[in-house]
Amino acid sequence: MQFAARDDTGVSGTLTRTGSASGDGRSLTVEVPALAQTGLVHVVGSATAVALQIVPTLRAVGGTVAAGNTLMLEGTGLTEGAVTLTVDGQTVANPDVRTLFDRGQDQQVVPFTAPAGVSAGVVTVQTAGGSHTLRPDSTLSSTTLTPGTDVGDTSATATVVALPLNDRTTIIGQSIGDNAFGGKDVDLYRFTANAGETLTFSATRLGDPVSGNLTLLRLFDAAGTQVASDLTSGPSSTPRIAFFTAPATGTYFLGVSGWANNKTAAATWAAPGATR
CATH class of the missing domain: 2.60.40 (Immunoglobulin-like)
Structure with missing residues (x-):
């Protein structure tokens, strides 16, 4: 893919990056280079271009x-x-x-x-x-939440979580597989964020990652489009979505699941707007 870019001397040009194609050939995953700027992204060999927004x-x-x-x-x-x-x-x-x-x-x-x-x-x-x-020197508050029932598996039943500014919110008492769906269980949390706000999400894994006990975090916007995901980039190979900047003010959904439930399409995962 080709990105509009500008280097540290102010010279504008194009950066080309290779990526990984999906098995069905319908999607391509490419890491956006640091020098990329807001503009059009082109796939080499195609006349199609899509807009890319680089949020600082x-x-x-x-x-x-x-x-x-x-x-x-x-x-x-x-x-x-x-x-x-x-x-x-x-x-x-x-x-x-x-x-x-x-x-x-x-x-x-x-x-x-x-x-x-x-x-x-x-x-x-x-x-x-x-x-x-x-805003430097902000005092970080701490909030602990214990949902009384199993966290919802679809957008309609997602547990609503309020995220105060400069707060570390911890949710306890929930685990994947604690309902009839077993290993296909998904816990969905719904929250709102303002454009430009930065959030970090992490989860605790109870099993050994070598044995395949991996936890998957996926972040969706209100339309059900995945905007971020992670499996093992946190401490001890735990999932961590770090420094996510909300591109727009609105509703977002955070999903927690086991690696066994790793469908890439929102419609086949218990994501916003989906049915199991």
């Missing part, structure tokens, strides 16, 4: 926020020459994007000098793909 994500800012100090911003989805960076509403002149890693978990940094008028250190970036705001 901020992970951390290093240094003391004070006028004149040098700070280091870390994130992804940042395009050299096409990023607006502000601190407490004060614009940073000519932010310089540097790409450190372009495989696996991308990493980009932006060294900059804090402008006059900064105070709390609220950092915001804006690109053609969207915006993201990082």
